[in-house]
Amino acid sequence: MTVTIDSPRASTTKHHKGINLEKWGWVFMRASGVLLVVLIFGHLFVNLMIGHGVKALDFAFVGGKFSDPFWQVWDMLLLWFALIHGANGMRTVINDYAHNRLVGVVLKSFILLATIVLLTLGTLVIYTFDPCPAGSPADLLPSFCAGV
Amino acid sequence: MASAVAAKSGPIAHGEVPTFPVTIIIRRFDPEVDKEPRWVDYDLQMHGTDRVLDALHKIKWEIDGSLAFRRSCAHGVCGSDAMRINGKNRLACKTLLKDLDVSKPIYIEALKGLPLEKDLIVDMEPFFDSYRAVQPFLIASSKPKxxxxxLQSAAQREIFDETTKCILCxxxxxxxxxxxxxxxYFGPAAIVNAHRFIFDSxxxxxxxxxxxxxDKxxxxRCRTTFNCTDACPRGIQVTKVIGEVKQAILRGKP
Incomplete structure (x- = not known):
């Protein structure tokens, strides 16, 4: 015979309200991981395989890429997703291995600081890069500099 | 494997189970005497049909009666004799000595991550606390007619069939x-037992x-290292089960 026990037998209290950072952190890792595969292999393919391959890499090549809005957006996505993906991965490693709470907080602060500094510098480089610095020999610059 | 063992121990009579020497090194700890656990080795002559549990019995019954370990059914059902055997979590009663490399010593220690009480016995309370926390019982307000x-269809039962096999070892x-x-962290076993009811129609x-x-x-916190799947003596694909619970939480329904 089945017995039905009246409620409240189970607590139905919500454990947390608002957004769950751990959950969205996990989703971000999965989503950015897939995106990074495309971004990184696209980057490697264009830089190392197309045309003259690795020999084509010089100031002019990089300057040319940073002058193209398509590659600016590509490199920007690559920078932000790779750095945040890596930093969040480091954060979880610290969560798993730092037994001392203070050590964990200090290490995570360093990671946050490093991430912010690198993202700021990287973004500045991508958007304020001058492919035609004045007074440079023309043979080292991208071809379009001659017309500027 | 068995033939190699037989060859080592010389000619044997027909029908006789071959024996072989084996060294068992156990991480002993007596809280009343020891400050730190210490490794103690025992040289035994065991049969090809013996399990690690039989070796522990031989030590306890014939060499040192103070050796403490848990075991109840001794046949892989009750889940009381889980321990670290050569660095891997196994049931002592389901691990045959001949399947381990008996040319080297076999290292046996208590489960990691739970408070050590004595020899191979750990305090299981933290484990059962997280088991209790997921409310591992049927919650149903309706009264069956x-x-x-x-009633439940075979297909509905199949969904959580795997997680019903957990023996809480x-x-x-x-x-x-x-x-x-x-x-x-709740740990794999609690999530397995939550899965058992989350997917029950x-x-x-x-x-x-x-x-x-x-929760946080x-x-x-699962990093999909697959240690749990490797450790499960019942063959539950624990990491896959945890993945299914993650998916269910993202969907918002089982």
Missing amino acids: DGKER AACTSSCPVFWTDGQ RDEGAQVRMDILN EGVW
């Missing part, structure tokens, strides 16, 4: 590196359990 049972939870850290508490596991220390 005419005092009969709640703690081999998975205590093999998890995340559980070793601070013991805040007769149960109404799925949302409650998913809320509990959607819930399923999201």
